[in-house]
Each structure stands twice: as structure tokens, then as C-alpha cells.
Amino acid sequence: MGATLRPQQARLIAEINQAIAAGCRRIMVQAPTGFGKTVVAAAIAADILDNGKRAIFTVPALSLIDQTVERFYQNGVYDVGVIQADHFMTNYARLIQVASVQTLQRRQIPRTDLVMIDEAHRWFDLYPDWMNRPEWKNVPFIGLSATPWTRGLGRHFDKLIIAATVSELIEAGYLSAFRVFAPSSPDLSKVRSVGGDYRDDDLSKVMDQSGLVADVVDTWIERGKGRPTLCFGVDRAHAKNLQQKFTAAGVRAEYIDAYTEANDRAAIARRFHSGETEVVCNVGCLTTGVDWDVRCIILARPSKSEMLFIQMIGRGLRTADGKDDCLILDHSDNHLRLGFVTDIHHDKLDDGRERQKAEPKAKEALPKKCPKCAFLKPPKTPICSACGFKPEVKSKIQNKAGELVEFAARGARKPIDRGEQAIFYAELKHFATMREFKSGWIAHKFKDKFGTWPPHDFERLPPAKPTVTTLNWIRSRQIAWAKARGAAQ
Numbered sequence: 001m002g003a004t005l006r007p008q009q010a011r012l013i014a015e016i017n018q019a020i021a022a023g024c025r026r027i028m029v030q031a032p033t034g035f036g037k038t039v040v041a042a043a044i045a046a047d048i049l050d051n052g053k054r055a056i057f058t059v060p061a062l063s064l065i066d067q068t069v070e071r072f073y074q075n076g077v078y079d080v081g082v083i084q085a086d087h088f089m090t091n092y093a094r095l096i097q098v099a100s101v102q103t104l105q106r107r108q109i110p111r112t113d114l115v116m117i118d119e120a121h122r123w124f125d126l127y128p129d130w131m132n133r134p135e136w137k138n139v140p141f142i143g144l145s146a147t148p149w150t151r152g153l154g155r156h157f158d159k160l161i162i163a164a165t166v167s168e169l170i171e172a173g174y175l176s177a178f179r180v181f182a183p184s185s186p187d188l189s190k191v192r193s194v195g196g197d198y199r200d201d202d203l204s205k206v207m208d209q210s211g212l213v214a215d216v217v218d219t220w221i222e223r224g225k226g227r228p229t230l231c232f233g234v235d236r237a238h239a240k241n242l243q244q245k246f247t248a249a250g251v252r253a254e255y256i257d258a259y260t261e262a263n264d265r266a267a268i269a270r271r272f273h274s275g276e277t278e279v280v281c282n283v284g285c286l287t288t289g290v291d292w293d294v295r296c297i298i299l300a301r302p303s304k305s306e307m308l309f310i311q312m313i314g315r316g317l318r319t320a321d322g323k324d325d326c327l328i329l330d331h332s333d334n335h336l337r338l339g340f341v342t343d344i345h346h347d348k349l350d351d352g353r354e355r356q357k358a359e360p361k362a363k364e365a366l367p368k369k370c371p372k373c374a375f376l377k378p379p380k381t382p383i384c385s386a387c388g389f390k391p392e393v394k395s396k397i398q399n400k401a402g403e404l405v406e407f408a409a410r411g412a413r414k415p416i417d418r419g420e421q422a423i424f425y426a427e428l429k430h431f432a433t434m435r436e437f438k439s440g441w442i443a444h445k446f447k448d449k450f451g452t453w454p455p456h457d458f459e460r461l462p463p464a465k466p467t468v469t470t471l472n473w474i475r476s477r478q479i480a481w482a483k484a485r486g487a488a489q
């Protein structure tokens, strides 16, 4: 009986068996990507076979059928048939059936002794209907998901088993560590929401602006190059545009979506693993069932959904030879909104009774952005572990003579944030250098922004690449200036 189980996997199976022995028939298992839940499912199937019984394993996507069968084979489970349209492995005599939900909806479901529902956060009307039929009442249904937080799931399951958390798996070395940079922050103030998440059409308009798209490409070239990368866009137009902008910048990028043919998809996967393709842009169709060796994730798709967020990040957390960590370039503010994936927990299923709204997280519990390099630091860590930047004690600076002086504009109501000014100055300097502007331009723009000339010691600051916000500000001043000049003539 093939599979050698890790201790955590063996413990999970024992827990499931105990729950069944105690009379539970509707069990939800939460196990992060990388836990090896298909291996666990194969072990359960092997047990069923040993007892001469039958089981069905359902999957929500066609692409998961063959992958599951393969996994079962690898773990010594061979008595497998497939229920999916006219799949060549169709054979109802087999004791284990791997079934597509879509096909099951249209067929008589064969009697079995156990049902496993893969990716159970993707909930179908078939499931409650099936579970409530009298002849299935006493048959155990086991849901498997990394994120079983779909609204109302708690009404269908009487037990939740949390097999492991993401941080446990990272600590144990089964998942890769990760580092996050948040180079740009989109302005989502005008984006409407629907069903608990942002509306794609509004979101696409905001995220598809040239400044943001260019920043995605520039940031990746600067920080991500050399890492096999998945980039998540908002919709097809946005993801395609990202791919084109990558290509225009000389990056070998491809595009994939739910309509990409299976053989094209396989070819893309092959080029991705050979290094021929550097970046694959997609629209979220790669969130489940893809076990590519991904070492950089670009989030260009803002979301309020913890499930979508975790599924996207999950693509980058598989371990691989020579992989130290996964680099996450977050252009969506998802981390500033939802926290790190390792901080997202729910100890019960949503019973649908009251809207368990994603309450805005307490500010203190959220990561903080390093003002210098945009690295996301865990809460309460003042010094940036990526660049060593240490924020200055507010409104106090060391002057040339080495003494501490209070730095506040006289008469100003709030003290000037010298850190913010320094960053802005450094960004202007970068812009001016690139465009070969005269140095007076920097001082004038600085005064334009802060109402005061820059302190002399700022001249020694090294230039820093401007953020999109700063670039937009500069552009807006240029437009205002052009307009004013036009009016004067």
C-alpha cells in the first residue's frame, strides 16, 4: 500500500476515522496547499479498497481529473475509474471513482461507502442535494479545502478538522518561506464592490492604467528577474496587457486563461519550467491544481477575499530544490488589507446565519511598509530586515553638529514628517537626473509640495526610484503648468 505518510498526514487520517467512529458523517478538512491532501485522499481510498468498499472523489475542474488519477496511481491506488463525459477511463465497475462535479450533476450517482469532495470551498448545488438524499444520509462525506470559508458551508458539515496551518508547514519545511514587497498602492476609492469583493470592471479600469502596469514590469525587472513568475491580473484585458508590456520590455512572458486549451497549457508549463518563459500572466485560472515551480508571485489583482488571496499566494509556496523563498510583489495592497497569509485563521465554518463580514483588521495586526524599499514588515518591527532602514524618531533629527534638534515648521500645526520629505526629495532627484533637469527643478517641486524649501542636507540624499504616486503627482503638476502657460498666452 504505496503511500508513506508524513506524521501530520497520518494524524489527520486518524482524526477523520475517530470522527466517523464517533458518528460524524459530514466532515470538513482544512489543509493548506502543500499539505498533500491528495496523498491523504489516496491513503483513505487505499483503505476503502482493502475493505472491498467503494468511494467517489469529486473535483470541480476538468484539469484536476487526470492529475488526481495520477496521484492515486503514484500512491498505489489502481482500481480507479473516471466519471467525466466520455473519458477513456469510464468504468463503473472500478471501486474508486474520480468524478467531475459537472458530469455527476447529469448522471445517476453510483452507490459508494464514502465521498470525498476536493476543493470544497467551490460549492455546487449538487452537493447539499446529494448529501440530503435519504440513501446517502449515513455515508461519510469528507470535504477537503485549503480555505473552507465559503458562506454557509457550516450548514452542511458538522465537524471541522484543521490539519495544519500555513505557518506550521513553513516552519516544518513543507512550504516555502516568502518575502513581500508592496511597491505601489492603487487608489481603489472609486471601485465598487459586489458579493463581498471588488467589481472586476471597476477594478480593471484602475489597475490597467499605464503607470501601474509599467510599475509592475519595472519592479519585476528590478527585483524578480531570474525567478519563474506567475502574475495575477484582474480580467483578461488586464492580464493580456500586462503580458504585452512585459514582452515589450524584453521579458519572455505568456498569457493563460480558463479558455486556454489543455495542450497549449501543457506547452506553456513546459516552457515555464525550462526557463524559456519567465512570466506567465493569468486571470486566476491558475489558483487551483497547478503545481508549477513558482518562485515569484505578482499580485496585480486587488481582492477582499481571503480565499482568493490565499489561493493565489499558495501557488508560490511549494518547496523545490534550490528555492530559498518565494518573492511576492504586491501591487494590490492585499497584504495591507488582509495581512500575511500566515495570519489568516478561522476556527469555524461560516454557518451563513449572520454575515461574517471581513471586518477591517486591526491596524496593529497588519504588516507595515518600509518607506525606503517597500518591504512588508511584520507588525511591531521597526527596523527593515530587507534594507536595514530604521525610521527616525519622529520630528527629531541629528543636525550636522551631531546634536538632536526638534524639526518642526514654526507655527505649523503638525510636525513635518522629515522621513516622508526625504523620500520625496530622493524621488524628485531620481526623476530630475533621468530627465537631465536643472537642480533648481527639484527644489521648486519640493516647495510646491511642502510649501517650504528643502533642507540643505537633503542634497546629499541618493536618488530613489519614484513611486507611481509620486510620478502621478509630477505629471499632474506638469499638466497644471502647461495649462497655466496656455491660458497666459
Ligand SMILES: [Zn+2]
Binding pocket: 370, 371, 372, 373, 374, 375, 384, 385, 386, 387, 388, 389
Ligand atoms: Zn526597507
